[in-house]
Amino acid sequence: MKLNPVAQQFILHWGEMGSKWGVNRTVSQIHALLYLTGDPIPADEITETLGVARSNVSNSLKELQNWNLIHVVHIMGDRRDHFATSGDVWELFRTVVRERKEREFDPTIGVLQDCLTSKDLKKEDAVVQQRIKDTLALMVSLSTWGDQMLKLEPATLMKVMKLGAKIQSLLSSNKG
Amino acid sequence: MKLNPVAQQFILHWGEMGSKWGVNRTVSQIHALLYLTGDPIPADEITETLGVARSNVSNSLKELQNWNLIHVVHIMGDRRDHFATSGDVWELFRTVVRERKEREFDPTIGVLQDCLTSKDLKKEDAVVQQRIKDTLALMVSLSTWGDQMLKLEPATLMKVMKLGAKIQSLLSSNKG
């Protein structure tokens, strides 16, 4: 597959962006490629389009499947696996948020809870104790809120965001 | 400084957490240390408490200052710089969000805009064009919303989050 310059720019940038957020560059690039073209693509074609090793593509595709970001598609008369991702950018966004929350956020909440219930947390560490509590409270708030937001339909979520800071004015009339 | 086991656990976990999100481990650990103890600490003491090289601490402290997460404090009768961070976990959270948005999010929006205005974006790439548009729209929405949320007082932001999905019911009565 020949990529036009714009597609290239998008894919390369996405790869760099991924790196800054702890996602492997090739993984990001492959996902960008699948998202951008929309067509299910076999591994070989990804390999030559991005110019990386076949094994690298294989591992990255597995990683993307573990993240629930891509799925296998079969094409009639072609025995190769083809890979595709959702064309709904909101769905993709929500998937990434959900996965990262489960893998990285929730376990941290667990650690903080362990910290607070630990017998080692003596009375002499009042500041330490308080700050761990505060941190836990923040993360629990974010987690709960995140779960609720993830349940909303993309369209509803959009409306919520559009409402933005105007929500402030609604707050005064909402007790609780 | 001798760290009790709980503080150690917190700091070590924070370091690992940072790594997964693209933040250097030592940088995360130093910030966790400063946050947890609450006292301004000189570089030397950070060095021996965490068991890393002095130069590493120096560079990490500079990095944390670039992120507006720590500041220098002077102690009477001591010529060394002492370093401290906010004890308000919400303020810290907001700082991180603001910085990452500016450094990584906003530039991506710029790239996407470049993509869309590029002459290379021929008419034959209808899907590519549409998907870049969708991506840009999502990121602009998030960016605008983020700016608004960052303007709110921590206490207000808390209320907004507590409201959570109940905001849905308020939406129907809010036209726009």
Place this chain on the structure above:
DNA sequence: CAGTAATTTCTGTATTTACAGAAATTTTAA
């Protein structure tokens, strides 16, 4: 304006991560 404390920058090494290519395995179709 020495002399020392404090800090930063530089340089090389170690560790980690990413990745290519080979080998092995699995799958598919005749």
Place this chain on the structure above:
DNA sequence: TTAAAATTTCTGTAAATACAGAAATTACTG
């Protein structure tokens, strides 16, 4: 049930990153 295709796993290398220790610089004190 065998040959080819497709895919994965393994192994070693390359690249990137993190980091220690030395050297250089800056800031402070008498």
